Structures are given as C-alpha cells and as structure tokens.
Amino acid sequence: MSQAEQQAASTAVTDVAPQCPKCGADLSNDETYARYRVCGACGHHFTLSADERIRLLVDPGSFQEFNRHLVSVDPLVFSDRLPYRKRILQAREQTGLREAVVTGIARIRGHEVVLAVLDFRFLGGSMGSVVGEKITLAFERAAERRLPIITVAASGGARMQEGILSLVQMAKTTAAAKRAHDSNVPYISVLTHPTTGGIYASFANQGDIILAEPGALIGFAGPRVVKETAHTEPVRSHSAEFLLEHGFVDQVVDRRRLRDTIALILRLLQARAELPERTTASPIPQERPTRRAWEVVQLARRPDRPTTLDYIRRISPQFVELHGDRLYGDDPAIVGGIGEIAGHGVIIIGHERGHGDPIRRNGQALPEGYRKAIRLFALASRLRLPVLTFIDTPGAYLGEGAEERGIASAISESIAAMTLLPVPTIAVIIGEGGSGGALALAVADRVLMQEHTIYSVISPEGAAAILYRDAARAPEVAESLKITAADLKRFDVIDDIVPEPEGGAHRDPDYAAALLLDAIVRHLGQLVDQPPERLIRERWRKFRRMGQTNTYLRELVTQEVSELSALVSRTFGSLRERLPFTHDDTEEHLVTPS
Structure with a gap:
C-alpha cells in the first residue's frame, strides 16, 4: 500500500463515528453501533481494532x-x-x-x-x-x-x-x-x-x-x-x-x-459421538405390491419428492453450508457443508433439485459443483470426518460452458477422490441417479437406495430414443435397464434398500427422513471405527468385483431357475387337467385309477 494510505490507516480511529458514511444515520445512540460497530439502520460494518x-x-x-x-x-x-x-x-x-x-x-x-x-x-x-x-x-x-x-x-x-x-x-x-x-x-x-x-x-x-x-x-x-x-x-x-x-x-x-x-x-468439527455398531434394519413390508420400473421412475421424479436440503433440515438441523470451488464459482445444484448425524460431525454433500428453482437446474451440476464436492472431500480427509452424499440428478449439466470448464474432468476427479477417502463414506440415492453425474458422488463404502428411486446409466427416454428411435417406448425400456433398488440390490451394486412411507417419500417427508436417518446411523456405526487403510481397501474390492462374470452368471442362473420352475409348474398343471388322479394323505404320489 502507499505511504499515504499507511499513514492514514495508522491514525484511523474506530470509536468515533457520529453518522454512518453509507446511509447517513445518526449513530450517537445506536446500540448496535455501540456494541458491534455496525450501523443499526443499514448494516454497514466499521473497521475494528x-x-x-x-x-x-x-x-x-x-x-x-x-x-x-x-x-x-x-x-x-x-x-x-x-x-x-x-x-x-x-x-x-x-x-x-x-x-x-x-x-x-x-x-x-x-x-x-x-x-x-x-x-x-x-x-x-x-x-x-x-x-x-x-x-x-x-x-x-x-x-x-x-x-x-x-x-x-x-x-x-x-x-x-x-x-x-x-x-x-x-x-x-x-x-x-x-x-x-x-x-x-x-x-x-x-x-x-x-x-x-x-x-x-x-x-x-x-x-x-x-x-x-x-x-x-x-x-x-x-x-x-x-x-x-x-x-x-x-x-x-x-x-x-x-x-x-x-x-x-x-x-x-x-x-x-x-x-x-x-x-x-x-x-x-469436533463432534465425536458413539454410534451403534448394529441396529435392526427397517424391512420393507412384504405385502406391498412390486411396482413396475416405470412406476418407480415416476415416483423418483415427482417434483414434490423430498430433496437433499429437505432431508438435511430434518436429519441435521445444525448444518453449516459451505460455498464455492475456490477456482471459478459456486454451483447451487450441489450443496455441501458440515453437519451432524446422531451427535457425530460429518461432511454432507448432495445434488439439490430445488423444487423448480431455476438456479438449481433440477440437480444437474456444473463442473464447479463437482469441484466444490472434491474440495469438501479433501476437508473431510484432513479433519477425519465421515462423508455422507445424497444423489438426486438426471445427470450432469450439458449446456453452455460445462464442456469448456471441464465437466468430464470434474466428474472423473470426483470419482477418483472418493475412491481414496480415508474416512467412512455413505451415499444415498434419494431420487433419480443418472449416469456419471450421479456416480461422481456415489463411490462409497455403503451405497443405499430409497425404495422408490432409480439408478441408471441412461434415462429410459434416452435409451428408447437410441434403441428404437422412439422415446415413447421408455416404459418398456425401463424394465430392461434394471434400474430399481430391488434390481440393483440383486446385482450387488447397492448395499441396502431404505423403506419409504406407503405411497412414497412425498406422502410423509418427516417419516421418510426418520427411516433414512435410521439406515444412515446403522451403516455409519459399522464403519466409523474402521482403520483408514481398511476402508480404502474394502471400498476398492467392492467396486472391483462389480461387473465380473460371476455376478452376472449368478443373476442369470437365478433367472433360469425361476423360468424353469415356472415351466415345470405350467406343465404339471396341464398334466393334472388331462389325467384323472387322487392324492394320498401325504400328497406325495400320484395314484392313477386301476
């Protein structure tokens, strides 16, 4: 700074200010000014010693x-x-x-x-x-x-x-x-x-x-x-x-x-409560009818479905949001900050759809959003805080500026950063998990899906347009893509299914949040005391196994057995209709008339 500035600064006095230089208010009897050196009328902040x-x-x-x-x-x-x-x-x-x-x-x-x-x-x-x-x-x-x-x-x-x-x-x-x-x-x-x-x-x-x-x-x-x-x-x-x-x-x-x-x-930052290592899971009621994939798609996309901020307000009300990637900007489509789960400090990051707020872009994140997440991953690593992510996006934003600012690079770096985090990580799909934009926040020790959510390489409409040149065939393609929680649990892509209130999370967001918190605490309790080296090693093994032949073979065999069983049942039923017979008391043998 100049010598004149230094000299003026050294003679500055902060305890005499008869009026506000910004709004002109008289500050002689202003209690806010007297206590904080802040103008009570306009909020102008004076320099403090x-x-x-x-x-x-x-x-x-x-x-x-x-x-x-x-x-x-x-x-x-x-x-x-x-x-x-x-x-x-x-x-x-x-x-x-x-x-x-x-x-x-x-x-x-x-x-x-x-x-x-x-x-x-x-x-x-x-x-x-x-x-x-x-x-x-x-x-x-x-x-x-x-x-x-x-x-x-x-x-x-x-x-x-x-x-x-x-x-x-x-x-x-x-x-x-x-x-x-x-x-x-x-x-x-x-x-x-x-x-x-x-x-x-x-x-x-x-x-x-x-x-x-x-x-x-x-x-x-x-x-x-x-x-x-x-x-x-x-x-x-x-x-x-x-x-x-x-x-x-x-x-x-x-x-x-x-x-x-x-x-x-x-x-x-310093909250370190004891978490239960085991609690009883909340099972999904068996009497509920199995929904077709397209029905689940519609539930996952409902505009009134709870978003990341809706859940944060319910499960971590003392959340302090942090902004910015320290490089270019702050992306409101991804929120992040410091929160508390069951008395334990955590870093929380998630896509935010915003219930129609245009600045959120329906949760479609820019490179700045993923770089903000990477910055918060680094903070979690330094301060040894578990990471909780919420996934709710149809995919990364593909509009103007995203490519020139490196959307693919940002997604790649986010995925890479999550693989090496030395702290417990839990990812929860709370709506739509679309493509690489979702995966960038989902490389976790535990990946959970709420009951009526989807997770897919591409949207059903996009797949139908590519395969049939007809997006209207999205409902039938949705079945083939295997995108529901039940499908992905069978493939070992996810670790647990979190039940929702009857009819979907939008019907009772408070209860949905309570069920979600129960699952998060249960899984966090299993992870929080594990050594960093073990967390990283087991996370790698988990994702290393995904897509190996034996996984698909097991699923294929299961399907074949199911189809064969159905065939036998149909054949046996047809045989019973054509041949008269009776059962003995144990119903173990067919007895034909003499």
Whole structure:
C-alpha cells in the first residue's frame, strides 16, 4: 500500500463515528453501533481494532496473548518522509500495540482456539518480518497443541519498508498454514475490511473455511493500485459478495452472528459421538405390491419428492453450508457443508433439485459443483470426518460452458477422490441417479437406495430414443435397464434398500427422513471405527468385483431357475387337467385309477 494510505490507516480511529458514511444515520445512540460497530439502520460494518475484535469473538477473560515481546527492527534502514523506525514508534503510541497482529489462545463458546488478529490501524495491518513470524508461531502452536486456529485479516498487504524480507513472509506463513493442514488442525480464516495484497494471497486464503464480513473490500491488488497500474476501475470484483458468488469464500457473515457461526463450526468439527455398531434394519413390508420400473421412475421424479436440503433440515438441523470451488464459482445444484448425524460431525454433500428453482437446474451440476464436492472431500480427509452424499440428478449439466470448464474432468476427479477417502463414506440415492453425474458422488463404502428411486446409466427416454428411435417406448425400456433398488440390490451394486412411507417419500417427508436417518446411523456405526487403510481397501474390492462374470452368471442362473420352475409348474398343471388322479394323505404320489 502507499505511504499515504499507511499513514492514514495508522491514525484511523474506530470509536468515533457520529453518522454512518453509507446511509447517513445518526449513530450517537445506536446500540448496535455501540456494541458491534455496525450501523443499526443499514448494516454497514466499521473497521475494528484488534482489541475490539477479540472482545467480540472470545469468551470473557479467556484470551491469553503470546509472543507479545516480538517487535520490528529496521533491516533496510528505510526512510521516506519519515524514517521507518519513527513510523513504528508512532504506530505504537497511537494504537497501544507493539505490532500489527495480536496472537494468543482463547475460548469461543467453550472451544479452545489459537487466535491471530490483525489491526489495520498499525501501518495498515501490513505484514513485515515480525507479523509473519508471529503468525507462523501461531500456526505452529495450533499444530503442537492440536487446536483449531482462527485468523482475522485486515491488511493493506506487504510492508514495503522491509523490502524483500516482507515479501518472503508470504511463503513462510503459507507454508505454516499448510503444515497445520497436514497436522489435521482446523483453520478458519475471517476476511474483514480491507484485506488485500500479500496477506490475502498467502495464509488468509489457506483456510479450511473462509468467512467474510459484509461489504468488505477484498482482493489481491487494492483499488488504487489497480487504477494506477492497470488503468481500470475495479467495481464489484473487490467485494466479499463478489467473492462468494465466484466461489472464493464459504459464507458472508454479519459481525453480529460471527461468534456464534464460528462456535457452531467448531462444535460440528469436533463432534465425536458413539454410534451403534448394529441396529435392526427397517424391512420393507412384504405385502406391498412390486411396482413396475416405470412406476418407480415416476415416483423418483415427482417434483414434490423430498430433496437433499429437505432431508438435511430434518436429519441435521445444525448444518453449516459451505460455498464455492475456490477456482471459478459456486454451483447451487450441489450443496455441501458440515453437519451432524446422531451427535457425530460429518461432511454432507448432495445434488439439490430445488423444487423448480431455476438456479438449481433440477440437480444437474456444473463442473464447479463437482469441484466444490472434491474440495469438501479433501476437508473431510484432513479433519477425519465421515462423508455422507445424497444423489438426486438426471445427470450432469450439458449446456453452455460445462464442456469448456471441464465437466468430464470434474466428474472423473470426483470419482477418483472418493475412491481414496480415508474416512467412512455413505451415499444415498434419494431420487433419480443418472449416469456419471450421479456416480461422481456415489463411490462409497455403503451405497443405499430409497425404495422408490432409480439408478441408471441412461434415462429410459434416452435409451428408447437410441434403441428404437422412439422415446415413447421408455416404459418398456425401463424394465430392461434394471434400474430399481430391488434390481440393483440383486446385482450387488447397492448395499441396502431404505423403506419409504406407503405411497412414497412425498406422502410423509418427516417419516421418510426418520427411516433414512435410521439406515444412515446403522451403516455409519459399522464403519466409523474402521482403520483408514481398511476402508480404502474394502471400498476398492467392492467396486472391483462389480461387473465380473460371476455376478452376472449368478443373476442369470437365478433367472433360469425361476423360468424353469415356472415351466415345470405350467406343465404339471396341464398334466393334472388331462389325467384323472387322487392324492394320498401325504400328497406325495400320484395314484392313477386301476
């Protein structure tokens, strides 16, 4: 950042604001402003000092600062209008801080964390050698003590008065964040106004979960730098909301909800309840008539059938949705986040049809959706959380942009990622499971199907159009494709059938969710304590066997025996009609008259 910006930032005062700069409201008696430094009228978020930020985030009296003694020197003997040493002394006097970051250990709703909070008032929150060192030490403390770490960024970037020594702090802090990742330490990164330059392009972007405050200016190059070097005016590209839309932050969270949001995330990440290893399955009543395949297709596609979000709200009401693929965008056709099943933290991912909402595209996902899933698979792997997926799609989206952004590559990578997850995985088909778009979320230790769902290489209409050039013959093709749960259980493609309420899940979504939760808990209880190596090995063996000759031979023999039995029955019946006979008491011998 420029020297003028640094000087202005160092003299900024956050506790005097007679009116809101956004809406002009008088804030002198605004309780929301007094407590949170947020305009009660329009929600404008003011800049906070590190002390104010810590007070709002942590449990009272729980913060214990460490590494306060580290202070900056002047390695370059730098001077512009003021010597660098004098700037440091002025910043200390004006802020009461020794440096631009405060680090320590605290509790948030009882959860112990390591905290690193930047203060924009101290030379624009810029990162010099000491800031980089203190942040690195914070990551190392978190890894050593196996504690979650939370960083709160507010910075203009690198501290140019320290030259290249400032630049290389990007490498040091990023590497420290990565090492914490490898130690399976949860990392939540909070981006506030402003977050730019070297801090945004280093550790702050390594968060497992990245949250941003509303209206925050966030970007690699600050607006002034963009204007003077690229000769363009950044309009929307530097806002928290723009980054959410384009897949680079998980949520934009109002400061008034930030503490509770972080506390909920920490609780879900650390939830480890005991799950039953065995429970009694809920059998499908035998008296129910067997439905033809086309009837099941119609039930699976019903617009009022419960969707992924409908089930999540019922079986995991504390779900925290995470957004974005960190590459291009956020696809609403696939939802994902952190949830809780029977007291155990899980990562939940699923297709979302949206009951007609056009942004969901009937669950037909873009490459960004599958890459979001891959990102969440990686999060589950690092934090040792089981993965639960819901499949409900006619197939991947094949419209404009999907091919150029790599839909086939995204599906392939999602399949590959699931095969190697070192955590329990359960996939549930809750509607229509169509082609590779469905399989991308279905390579799991346990694959379950609700009673009235389908899973197929192609839609019946598509198969009829190819085979007969007549999509109207879809009902008869549906029978031949063997796409129902009962069919696929016989082929060992799925592991279990989850019963539905009489007439289908749409008749009683609450009961359908209860039946589904029972099945999920039962199978998760069988998997949760298995070693990662065994999970990966058994998952491979399971899919390796699919399609082998013996599987089809067994099914063929079963069909042949059934057909032969029917033939014998018909022949025997015909014989009885033509020959008079009686039975003895045991009905074991035919006795012809003498």
